């Protein structure tokens with residue numbers, strides 16, 4: 547069923563593109579909070595996927611950063627997402643970097659952002675999340691929570707542990723974000739030593755605080771700018787640490803030469819179409835390095851069912867997107883889920899799970 551936002555997006559699109567990017571985003575969030583929505587989803591059973599004992603109605607999710615404060619989770623399920631990742635949330639509220647800090651390249655369908663984790667902080671995030679969890683009827687998609695540390699924090703484990711302890715009981719999975727390029731020093735947590743220490747601390751925290759019944763799976767989100775050597779050592783560290791999965795990838799610091807100068811010279815992380823192949827290559831490599839033993843959620847420049855399917859065949863069990871929503875609107879989600887079901891069948895599979903990693907062997 548099409549809802550109002552899907553119907554009116556084509557008419558609103560030129561207006562949104564005339565606005566400064568973050569102002570357009572804020573207006574979108576405000577509209578999504580009040581617009582009536584459909585909660586019906588009719589996913590093809592071939593797209594259902596079970597991971598970490600949780601049932602996802604389809605493998606297409608909203609990537610982190612769109613709903614930083616867990617304000618519009620229900621609205622996003624209304625567009626047909628199988629899961630929504632809210633955040634990045636930090637313990638204390640913070641303003642992030644000075645504006646402007648989001649830039650669009652319409653021709654290349656790309657985005658550069660240097661947000662720096664602006665968010666309302668843990669307490670308000672939790673209130674918003676509880677409001678969603680009380681929604682009736684409750685949409686059947688699942689909710690991931692993406693966590694990060696405050697800019698002022700020097701002890702990373704302290705912030706991440708607090709977030710796991712406080713939000714873990716509400717999450718279907720949690721993402722440890724150590725790959726945003728806009729918090730100084732954050733990506734250093736991808737160094738194998740720091741990575742091992744952080745993960746063992748967080749797994750211990752989860753055991754202590756979330757109980758034994760349904761502790762949330764802990765996933766780690768990595769950057770696409772890792773060298774071959776770094777990928778290899780992180781793949782081993784991830785397997786050894788017994789974390790539950792990987793999100794590949796965050797935005798890139800790379801700037802392909804074909805991007806126009808005024809856009810490519812902006813500082814921050816690049817996403818959208820220019821990231822598509824780079825993130826797929828990383829997914830394939832990690833799938834091989836981990837022998838397919840660690841579930842991967844693939845993200846980076848997905849703007850069609852074909853893009854999503856390519857990432858699944860490269861080794862992703864599920865996928866996420868954000869930037870393509872800016873350029874294609876919310877109707878894209880159902881186009882992708884519908885297209886995926888058709889691609890699975892065209893390949894002679896009865897279920898999407900059979901396609902995972904088929905191009906990584």
Ligand SMILES: Cc1cc2nc3c(=O)[nH]c(=O)nc-3n(C[C@H](O)[C@H](O)[C@H](O)COP(=O)(O)O)c2cc1C
Pocket residue numbers: 609610611612614633634648657659661663692723726767795796797817818819821845846847848866867868869870
């Ligand atoms: C404006 C913007 C803000 C983002 N904020 C976050 C964030 O807070 N946390 C995070 O883990 N990723 C964040 N991302 C990265 C996305 O979640 C995703 O990994 C990346 O953009 C690649 O997917 P895409 O090409 O479909 O956008 C952000 C991306 C954009 C465009």
